[in-house]
Amino acid sequence: MQARMLGPRAAARPCGASRPRTAVVLCAKAKGEKKGGKQPKKSALAELMAKKKDAAKSAQGADAGAATAGQPATEDQYASPEARMLCFYLMDSYHRLTKKYLLEGVNLERLPSALYRAPFALLAHNKFQAGVTDPNYIYANRAALNLFEVSWDEMLSTPSRKSAAADPEAQLDRNGLLEEAPIRPACPLSPPPIPLTSPHPSPFPPPCQDRNGLLEEAATKGVVTGFEAWRVSKSGKRFKIKDVTLFNIMDRSGTKMGQAAVFHSVETEDGKVHPIKGADQEEEEEAVQSAIPTPEQMQAAEAAVAEQAAAVRALKEEQGLGNADIQVQIAVMELKKRKERVAALQKALEDALAASKAAFDDDDEE
Numbered sequence: 001m002q003a004r005m006l007g008p009r010a011a012a013r014p015c016g017a018s019r020p021r022t023a024v025v026l027c028a029k030a031k032g033e034k035k036g037g038k039q040p041k042k043s044a045l046a047e048l049m050a051k052k053k054d055a056a057k058s059a060q061g062a063d064a065g066a067a068t069a070g071q072p073a074t075e076d077q078y079a080s081p082e083a084r085m086l087c088f089y090l091m092d093s094y095h096r097l098t099k100k101y102l103l104e105g106v107n108l109e110r111l112p113s114a115l116y117r118a119p120f121a122l123l124a125h126n127k128f129q130a131g132v133t134d135p136n137y138i139y140a141n142r143a144a145l146n147l148f149e150v151s152w153d154e155m156l157s158t159p160s161r162k163s164a165a166a167d168p169e170a171q172l173d174r175n176g177l178l179e180e181a182p183i184r185p186a187c188p189l190s191p192p193p194i195p196l197t198s199p200h201p202s203p204f205p206p207p208c209q210d211r212n213g214l215l216e217e218a219a220t221k222g223v224v225t226g227f228e229a230w231r232v233s234k235s236g237k238r239f240k241i242k243d244v245t246l247f248n249i250m251d252r253s254g255t256k257m258g259q260a261a262v263f264h265s266v267e268t269e270d271g272k273v274h275p276i277k278g279a280d281q282e283e284e285e286e287a288v289q290s291a292i293p294t295p296e297q298m299q300a301a302e303a304a305v306a307e308q309a310a311a312v313r314a315l316k317e318e319q320g321l322g323n324a325d326i327q328v329q330i331a332v333m334e335l336k337k338r339k340e341r342v343a344a345l346q347k348a349l350e351d352a353l354a355a356s357k358a359a360f361d362d363d364d365e366e
Contacts, residue, residue, distance in 0.1 A: 072145035073152035079112035086139055086249075087112050090124065090260055093249045097223040102262065116141045119278030121241070124249060124260035125160040127215065134159045138258060143276045147266065149234040163231050214246060218259060223247040228267075240267040292352045293345040301342045308335040 077083065088111065094102050102122075106114040115122060124139040126132050140148070140155045148155065148163060218224045224246045232238050242265045249258040265275045293301075312331045315321045321328050 072142065072150065073116065075113070077152045078116040078141070083139065084112050086124070087115050089249050089251060089257060090115065090122070090139070092252070093260070094245075094247055094262070096250070097247045098225075098245065117279035118143070119276060119281060120262055120264045121147055121266075121276055122260060122262045123155075123160075123163075124258050126258045127219070128248075128256040128258055134161070135258070136160065137163075139260070142279055147233065147239065147276075148231070149237070154234070164229065215259060218246045218248060219256070238269055242267055242273065293349050298342075298345055298349070301338070301345055305335065305338045305342055308338050311335075 088108065091102050091111065094100070102120075103111075103114055103118060118141060120141075121144040122139070122141045123137060123144045125135040126138045127135045129135075137155045137158055137160050140150075140152070145152065145155055150158070214224060214227055214229070225244075227244050227246070228240055228242055229244065230238055230240050241261075241263045244261050244263040246259060246261045248256050249260050250256055263276070265273055267273045308331065312328065312335055315325075315328050315331055319327075323329070323332075
């Protein structure tokens with residue numbers, strides 16, 4: 001199976017307020033370093049332990065960086081061997097039950113990343129796994145994790161019932177789709193059940209206890225489409241998932257492994273409907289926003305020009321240097337660069353204003 005998906009775009013580097021200054025850093029000799037620059041010889045075991053420690057620090061740093069950058073999961077999580085196999089079953093089951101593709105043009109190697117970054121929310125729980133009476137989430141892509149305001153670890157330690165809003169009707173609608181079919185033996189490749197005594201506290205507010213509706217219908221029919229339901233995020237924000245497709249996850253023999261839900265938009269409590277954006281689209285929008293200069297950036301760039309112009313005048317008036325002197329030529333070159341920087345910022349601002357005006361004009365015509 002193949003699916004079409006563009007690769008991630010690199011976010012544009014934000015415009016700086018002014019030209020960065022250079023600094024010279026002098027490094028002191030490390031403690032224990034021998035004269036002549038030679039380091040004390042380490043044993044092979046010590047070097048191995050040091051490499052292992054550095055690798056652990058790098059992994060921790062990657063996790064922390066992902067969280068701070070709005071990335072609730074790392075590639076090691078959403079592209080692990082278990083997750084990769086689950087992604088295949090998600091794609092395969094969806095196509096078998098709906099005759100549609102979740103994604104097009106993506107090969108198996110890129111499948112985990114493409115599903116994680118996709119412009120829709122996708123979640124799955126281990127409904128049909130042997131011995132599971134309170135299904136846990138076993139998968140959530142980037143859009144779903146951001147909606148529920150949780151990390152990968154938090155989501156995978158949460159029973160799926162806790163994502164539903166504390167609303168009796170919401171719970172009834174949700175759970176009527178779950179339970180109509182008898183539970184068949186779980187596929188041996190399906191992820192192991194997560195203990196209910198998970199060390200992670202639940203990130204969701206307590207839901208209503210009455211649950212029976214949509215999930216049972218899906219278990220019987222294989223797929224249910226077009227339903228809506230209220231959900232609640234970790235912080236308590238309520239949102240309605242729209243036009244949801246709920247489908248059974250099966251292995252190639254047809255044995256049920258779990259259930260998944262996919263949707264492309266949500267409605268907030270103010271009645272506004274928001275389409276779900278993929279990672280590529282969000283990164284592109286952030287790049288555009290970062291390219292629009294702020295008033296502070298414009299002022300800093302103009303101040304840098306004035307500062308450099310004063311330096312050129314000082315060389316000529318105070319030191320008596322002329323245009324033929326190398327010091328003046330270097331200072332003038334720097335002045336020219338700073339003026340070009342101001343011109344570039346002004347053009348970016350004018351382009352942004354023109355694009356905004358065009359957008360408003362298009363809205364008026366509609």
